[in-house]
Amino acid sequence: MMNKTILAALLSIVVFATIAAAAGLPDDLSPGFTFSKNFYDVYGKPNLTATIIGDNEFERGDEVTLEINLINEAVVLGFESDRMPDDDNEEDLAKMELGYELQQIDAITVTAMLIAPVGSPIDVKSGPQQAGSIRGGEGAHGTVEFNIEIDENAPAGIYPLMLLLDYIYQKNVQTSGNVSESRTDVNFWYDTLNQTQPITISVRKLADFEITGVSSDIRAGEDGGVLRITYTNTGEEIAADAIARISVTDPFSSTDDQAYLGTLAPGESATAMFVIDADSHATLKPYGIDTEIRFEDETGKSRISESMTATATISPEILISDKIKPYIMPAVLIVLLVIIASGVRYYLKNFTEK
Known part of the structure; x- marks a missing residue:
């Protein structure tokens, strides 16, 4: 060539x-x-x-x-x-x-x-x-x-x-x-x-960001799901007062769509946690959630990073039977202990006095 x-x-x-x-x-x-x-x-x-x-x-x-x-x-x-x-x-x-x-x-x-x-x-x-x-x-x-x-x-x-x-x-x-x-x-x-x-x-030297980690615990029909995103400053300049924010659309909703990251020097990372609700009719699949970071550069000028995409997965809604299943065995044990304790008490009261 x-x-x-x-x-x-x-x-x-x-x-x-x-x-x-x-x-x-x-x-x-x-x-x-x-x-x-x-x-x-x-x-x-x-x-x-x-x-x-x-x-x-x-x-x-x-x-x-x-x-x-x-x-x-x-x-x-x-x-x-x-x-x-x-x-x-x-x-x-x-x-x-x-x-x-x-x-x-x-x-x-x-x-x-x-x-x-x-x-x-x-x-x-x-x-x-x-x-x-x-x-x-x-x-x-x-x-x-x-x-x-x-x-x-x-x-x-x-x-x-x-x-x-x-x-x-x-x-x-x-x-x-x-x-x-x-x-x-x-x-x-x-x-x-x-x-x-x-x-x-x-x-020009600028701070720049990449998503270097994502974890999610979001279930269909449940409120209070958690999305954690780790951001890394891959640029050449310090980003001060960095605030990460997400933009959610159906089937998600959130009243907690911003997270403070603080100051990130080149190469440093920070993890933001967002609370997300998912609709009960949401399809169980991975979803892309847009996110960006607002920060101040070394001159004090406010800047917004390029938009990034984090992948969040919706898990199935937990059934009531599944929710109470972990408590069944402890409850049975407690009932048995109460019965045994009552029997011991009855025995001591009625037979030991004779």
């Missing part, structure tokens, strides 16, 4: 080539370009830098739009004369050429593609984006937007992304004709450039 990064880079190049062709820009030299008639060579190329606009810190499970600012920081580094003009007309042509040559630092038809490394918990949902043309030497900028999704199980930390930039720039210009008679030809030589800009986003 090809590396996703390589595939993304290849796709970016293909997209760029398609756009360049659609724009009608030449791949190499204009047909009329003549090196022997070139007056100047200018030094400098476009140089795009990328930064995220706004906050780059997000939470696991977020689906967000990254707005990225592209700034062309290019400057003309200098120029040199290729040949001297032979007459007044060529002096005018040389001046015209130099004016065009200074546009060499402009980035034309910029295409941007954002990719994440293989195995990253960041999923880039958007394809290639167009930023238009960005002039150089003036701090000009363009923006592109990408939709990303952060995996719900992404560990806290900093994650790198790569922004691939493809664009055309004007490599050289050659002028010819007669300026005074307004009969001039301008021939361009274009080339392509590729840049890779690193982009990083941060996944």
